Amino acid sequence: MNKQQTPNTPTEIKIQLPTNAYFMSGIRDFTLALIRNMTDFSETWAYRFQSVVDELCNNAIEHGSDKDDKILITFLTNPDQSIQITVEDNGTNPEAKTAKEVLEVMNKNKDKKLTELGIRGRGLAFIVDKWTDKLEVEDREGGGLRVTVTKNLHDPKFQTEVNNDPTHIILNN
Amino acid sequence: MNKQQTPNTPTEIKIQLPTNAYFMSGIRDFTLALIRNMTDFSETWAYRFQSVVDELCNNAIEHGSDKDDKILITFLTNPDQSIQITVEDNGTNPEAKTAKEVLEVMNKNKDKKLTELGIRGRGLAFIVDKWTDKLEVEDREGGGLRVTVTKNLHDPKFQTEVNNDPTHIILNN
Amino acid sequence: MADITYTISDLISVQSDKKIKLITLEGQLDESNVDAFAPKVYEVIEALPENSSLIIDFEKVSYLNSKSIGYISDFFTQLQAKNSKLILAKPAANIRDIFNVVGLDQVISITQTIEEAKSLS
Amino acid sequence: MADITYTISDLISVQSDKKIKLITLEGQLDESNVDAFAPKVYEVIEALPENSSLIIDFEKVSYLNSKSIGYISDFFTQLQAKNSKLILAKPAANIRDIFNVVGLDQVISITQTIEEAKSLS
Numbered sequence A, B: 001m002n003k004q005q006t007p008n009t010p011t012e013i014k015i016q017l018p019t020n021a022y023f024m025s026g027i028r029d030f031t032l033a034l035i036r037n038m039t040d041f042s043e044t045w046a047y048r049f050q051s052v053v054d055e056l057c058n059n060a061i062e063h064g065s066d067k068d069d070k071i072l073i074t075f076l077t078n079p080d081q082s083i084q085i086t087v088e089d090n091g092t093n094p095e096a097k098t099a100k101e102v103l104e105v106m107n108k109n110k111d112k113k114l115t116e117l118g119i120r121g122r123g124l125a126f127i128v129d130k131w132t133d134k135l136e137v138e139d140r141e142g143g144g145l146r147v148t149v150t151k152n153l154h155d156p157k158f159q160t161e162v163n164n165d166p167t168h169i170i171l172n173n
Numbered sequence C, D: 001m002a003d004i005t006y007t008i009s010d011l012i013s014v015q016s017d018k019k020i021k022l023i024t025l026e027g028q029l030d031e032s033n034v035d036a037f038a039p040k041v042y043e044v045i046e047a048l049p050e051n052s053s054l055i056i057d058f059e060k061v062s063y064l065n066s067k068s069i070g071y072i073s074d075f076f077t078q079l080q081a082k083n084s085k086l087i088l089a090k091p092a093a094n095i096r097d098i099f100n101v102v103g104l105d106q107v108i109s110i111t112q113t114i115e116e117a118k119s120l121s
């Protein structure tokens, strides 16, 4: 693999971020550029992952962390195959829930109608879960949660909108 | 500090990246968003840091690393004061130079006229050095280089163009 | 921090007794700003008489999160309680995609143009 | 990977004997694509007769790195050797800023419009 070429091996990018929602617009921009540039996912999916990452990070910051903590975001891409995103927090928020509790809340929210929920409770059940093929929530050894989502490129749901983005033409004459 | 507010303490963001120039457009987007959103630096400086980060990372990838390695980028912002960017590589490229050698090359290039240089040799001497107040190159203990640049917000060079960017209006009616 | 700017204006209605407010948004709505923004909309809703309409123009909104969806859904409920309507106009493809995935399109009118939004008012 | 697209066209010159080529760029020039892009420009330069001009339109370029500056400076040298000119047209503020910091503006003509670039040809 040449350092200028499309990566054809799994690649991992890690971002450690202070627990402040202030930085999320930068992370969203990065996510959009990452999906556009390093995967075969369409523009539609680049935007969807932007939402998935934003929701997971906001949860880790707000529900999982105290104010002067850090969260860790890991992007793992398997070219032509899948993207996996992991968000980890340290559970320093005194009210932080366990993995089991989070999954319970999410599953309960899934059954609710849009207007049955208050302002909150839509992130995992209505966005993250619907736009990923696999969603895992685990308790971390040292405390806190690890939320891992995976989306496969060759998923039936996805096939309908494979790369019809005409703006990505390289070196055309 | 509330998790939604402007950070008023030093904040650190770390990004670990595979050694592939392919990812740099995402890092550039992230840098632009970061400077715009978390510092008082003007739009002009947001673009300048984009260049500084891109040049430092490309050096770490191309000159400092082997192909399946990683580099580490650290952004450290001191609100209202300064931004510091550190790029570290592992020196796994067989031809990687020492800190002393890199500084020598840079200083030699500084004295050259634009057209006296070939295609290369402008990154550190003509861009990074000119757009930062402090540039440090150190040998890392385990091998490789650590390049650290600092730019102060209240620098005389900067005063002429403080925040005249009219697009950043928040919640105006 | 994400930036959101908004403009509030009155639209002329064909039925002279019907009040139509238009809120035009520009920017991004996320965790860093949505709690500061929402009260501005609640103020508008509060000041509206019964049988009014509120059109929110999303054309220049490039991002919104799940909490924003929560607020929009609550704006809808509050307007309904006043026999009033909420219409979401001109969302870009990615915003429309978010409206759809959470099922907002099943409950709230979404239009491609302001004219269309007015005609639903 | 950064995307760069380019279009090559001929401009009509007032002096009928003078050839003016225009290369219009759109996108970003960085380490991931500049080595693949530069040969296309060298081809154009090679095919040009003596006393020609090459105008590169940067209006839609949003980023370029130091190696791209290296290539532009080399394009200039190669054109000079052919008694020909290089003119960089319409750079956005951030691109102009890069041209200036490396001193490109001291050596190569930079214009605000294509008309101005033609008049310098």
Ligand SMILES: Nc1ncnc2c1ncn2[C@@H]1O[C@H](COP(=O)(O)OP(=O)(O)O)[C@@H](O)[C@H]1O
Binding pocket: A055, A059, A060, A061, A063, A064, A065, A089, A096, A097, A098, A102, A105, A106, A109, A119, A120, A121, A122, A123, A124, A125, A145, C066, C067
């Ligand atoms: N990282 C986390 N740490 C602790 N609790 C979490 C975490 N992520 C989610 N939760 C819990 O799961 C609930 C549902 O999350 P979500 O669907 O994103 O909605 P919201 O964040 O709007 O409440 C949250 O209210 C919170 O109690």
Ligand SMILES: Nc1ncnc2c1ncn2[C@@H]1O[C@H](COP(=O)(O)OP(=O)(O)O)[C@@H](O)[C@H]1O
Binding pocket: B055, B059, B060, B061, B063, B064, B065, B089, B096, B097, B098, B102, B105, B106, B109, B119, B120, B121, B122, B123, B124, B125, B145, D066, D067
């Ligand atoms: N991280 C690094 N590791 C090893 N050598 C480096 C590193 N960064 C810079 N160098 C050396 O310093 C030289 C000057 O760098 P620079 O001014 O950026 O120009 P260029 O990268 O175009 O050669 C490089 O050619 C390289 O030999």
